[in-house]
Amino acid sequence: MHSSQVRKQIFFLSALFTFSFVFTTSIVWVWEPGHGDIQNYADAVWWWFVTSSTVGYGDLVPVTTPGRIAGVLAIVIGIFGYTHIISVILNYLQAKFEEEERGLGEVDYKNHIVICEYTAFADELIKEIQKHPDFVERKLVIAGALVERAPYSQYDFIYGVPISPQVLLRTNISEASDVFVFANIRFSDPDLKTLHVVSRIMEHNTTGTVYVELNNEEHPMLETLPRKAVIMKSNDLLKNALKHHNFDLERYWDSKLSS
Structure with a gap:
């Protein structure tokens, strides 16, 4: 209504x-x-x-x-x-x-975590976030169009493609402290599409840390980004998921702290 x-x-x-x-x-x-x-x-x-x-x-x-x-x-x-x-x-x-x-609302959180695209790797990340002391008390927002309903009842869900300015606005992306962008393999060149999303996010968020999943960690489009992003190689994510059945959050969190 x-x-x-x-x-x-x-x-x-x-x-x-x-x-x-x-x-x-x-x-x-x-x-x-x-x-x-x-x-x-x-x-x-x-x-x-x-x-x-x-x-x-x-x-x-x-x-x-x-x-x-x-x-x-x-x-x-x-x-x-x-x-x-x-x-x-x-x-x-x-x-x-x-x-x-159905993800039709919006949030006004600050210092929160945004996950763009709900994939298998994103699901592994969420499970690790639930246990990580630096993240467990933080608000988490899942944004994407790969699912039509909230995958977790305790977390906010925003439906829509993350490259859309309106979708990013509804996640309050400008106030997020950490943004994880996962590849949508439905595209012929997922790296290019993912980096396009990252560039749009960095236009709205100038201070938060952006983590991005890429097949090619030396993709030429990385040089066009306004600042550095923490790279998550797709192969590494897959190997860790198969070997340890989890997401190596500490690895990428340490990369953020050392950058």
Whole structure:
């Protein structure tokens, strides 16, 4: 449910309750005094609240025909209005959860970690981050279009190709301290595409450390980057995954500290 739809429904419900309140309390205030328990406008207001909410304490009851008609109207509008309010709230919450799961939201974190493209190597990295003392308390954002829903419920997911300025903006890439960019092997030249993503990231983030997966660690396009990146060779990542079943995070973290 879009926010504009929520606003329209809130406006409609507000108008409906306003009409119910003004119309029914006016009828009761005019017709009931001198006939039953409702003797003033304060009584009419109290009667409207307990009647429209269908609580019906029974302490104030209209006895005239117009008053009873007003009571029926207040009850019908109350049942419709309050159940609709609950429906709007539940639909809004469901839409927000769905938005987060499908990666349609955005984050405003600072000093966080961004992982571009959710691949097998990225998954190994996430498992290591969960155990690494320098990363475990940091916010982590996964951005990419290789999956359509959040792969980890505890981490934020932004759906879209990482080269898109809008996608990078939604990850708040400019405030990230560490950015890991993994190769998308769907492209004929994944290194070229990956370095294009890195160059776009470095345009938005001038201080964070960028780690990039490459087949060729001496790719000529590396010279076009505005600053150095920590290179993660694809073969090394694969060998380590096969041999040790993990991601050698310490190796690349040490490269950052020594650079």
